[in-house]
């Protein structure tokens with residue numbers, strides 16, 4: 001691309017870190033989650049949520065299990081202010097949930113924030129100012145010392161305002177644009193704020209290190225976090241928090257590596273809504289932990305219900321491919337994936353129902369409220385016999401013999417390819433019925449009886465283009481006798497009768513299903529299926545269907 005020389009890296013690799021995080025294999029417990037949907041998520045919407053919408057969203061977050069929720073920027077607008085007042089005055093904040101509010105380091109904004117907080121039993125007051133080279137030079141036009149001064153003035157005012165009210169306040173500081181800040185300067189400004197707040201075991205301070213704009217690969221962010229964690233004053237009384245955005249598509253990786261590097265808390269949003277490409281997606285982070293057998297301490301057992309509220313309130317859409325939440329993420333269209341999933345599901349049922357290791361499915365879709373039926377295996381021209389057979393079995397109880405599945409697989413694939421569309425289970429069933437079941441031309445089965453059971457002498461009644469006929473014959477068994485009658489009548493020659501059957505529960509009725517394959521002299525196998533309350537009749541109908549298919 002022609003303008004590449006315009007760009008250069010804008011981040012700062014820390015001078016020395018122990019890189020302990022690179023040796024850690026996994027995250028072993030859930031972090032403290034803080035939802036910033038109602039602030040960072042909300043400020044990024046085309047139309048921010050109104051009071052009622054924010055109240056409903058807050059309820060959703062509480063139901064999911066968030067214990068820390070940034071409810072807004074109360075000094076930003078009347079709606080933001082009124083929302084916080086409503087939460088407090090209507091006593092809508094559960095005792096085990098702490099609300100958080102954001103403020104710039106400006107006196108009137110801090111004072112307005114405390115005004116909005118009056119009567120709150122407890123809250124986190126989150127102060128931020130920007131520290132990166134670009135912001136210092138271009139936006140604030142201030143020296144490093146002057147930028148530190150902004151933070152210090154705000155930190156002191158927070159302390160003073162908190163002491164003038166009865167609320168139980170915890171403080172949080174974010175060096176906004178941390179990822180574009182020289183690491184030692186970021187450390188210094190955080191330490192200077194901590195010096196003012198004097199964190200203790202009873203009242204720890206949250207230091208939040210945002211990837212306001214994600215600028216580097218995740219290992220750089222992790223190294224920055226580790227450096228801060230290892231060099232920060234009062235570290236034992238500091239809760240180190242992450243706030244990744246997703247500009248480079250690595251929000252989740254940033255958060256995961258940042259946790260390995262020592263962070264204890266993560267701020268993010270549902271499905272990654274937020275400024276530009278969004279905040280880090282907490283659904284993905286939480287379910288990533290879950291997929292490793294770590295309890296995320298958030299409840300995503302009904303993802304479809306959460307998505308429906310989320311989409312209605314934010315007017316955003318969860319994409320079909322969104323990790324865990326997307327409509328298609330547990331769906332396989334392609335044949336070999338479907339085959340492996342169908343086999344994996346039955347292996348699990350047989351061998352180890354407690355443990356999930358089904359190929360292609362990271363977690364059991366049922367655990368987050370997705371159904372197997374209609375969700376996992378969907379059929380189009382990329383599908384194969386395994387998946388198509390699975391759908392027929394799951395939805396209609398039809399367990400085709402393997403070779404017939406293959407034959408049917410091609411029939412279905414061809415229909416989908418010709419029509420250029422996905423086929424629904426009822427359409428697949430229709431194709432099956434038309435292709436194989438109780439086929440009546442050129443010869444229609446009417447009835448049979450055995451004149452002599454000893455030598456399997458049978459009288460078969462059938463109808464063809466010239467009317468109803470009674471034909472006789474014998475064989476080595478009952479089906480063989482009827483087969484001989486048909487071969488003689490139609491002048492056919494086939495061998496290798498393949499036969500299977502099983503019971504079929506349809507409503508309260510039990511029927512028998514028989515499948516028959518016959519091989520013609522050219523080696524081609526023709527299939528038929530018969531369904532009847534009587535097993536023998538079902539197999540005769542299957543034979544007629546196969547024979548009719550051979551003549552077609």
Ligand SMILES: CC(=O)SCCNC(=O)CCNC(=O)[C@H](O)C(C)(C)COP(=O)(O)OP(=O)(O)OC[C@H]1O[C@@H](n2cnc3c(N)ncnc32)[C@H](O)[C@@H]1OP(=O)(O)O
Pocket residue numbers: 040043073075076077103104105106109128129130139140150176212
């Ligand atoms: C990365 C983030 O998400 S940070 C959060 C961003 N969220 C929001 O901004 C949403 C809510 N914000 C608002 O509603 C408004 O910006 C308000 C009410 C907070 C402030 O409004 P206004 O004062 O009218 O405008 P504005 O935000 O443009 O003010 C910019 C001024 O604040 C200064 N400023 C910006 N951020 C900070 C900060 N964190 N601390 C101190 N000063 C700041 C700027 O340098 C600028 O100063 P100047 O007046 O000397 O040029």
Ligand SMILES: CC(C)C(=O)C(=O)O
Pocket residue numbers: 040102128174176177208210211212213243245
């Ligand atoms: C206010 C801060 C934490 C923020 O949202 C960001 O830096 O992205």
Ligand SMILES: [Mg+2]
Pocket residue numbers: 040210212243245275279
């Ligand atoms: Mg942000």
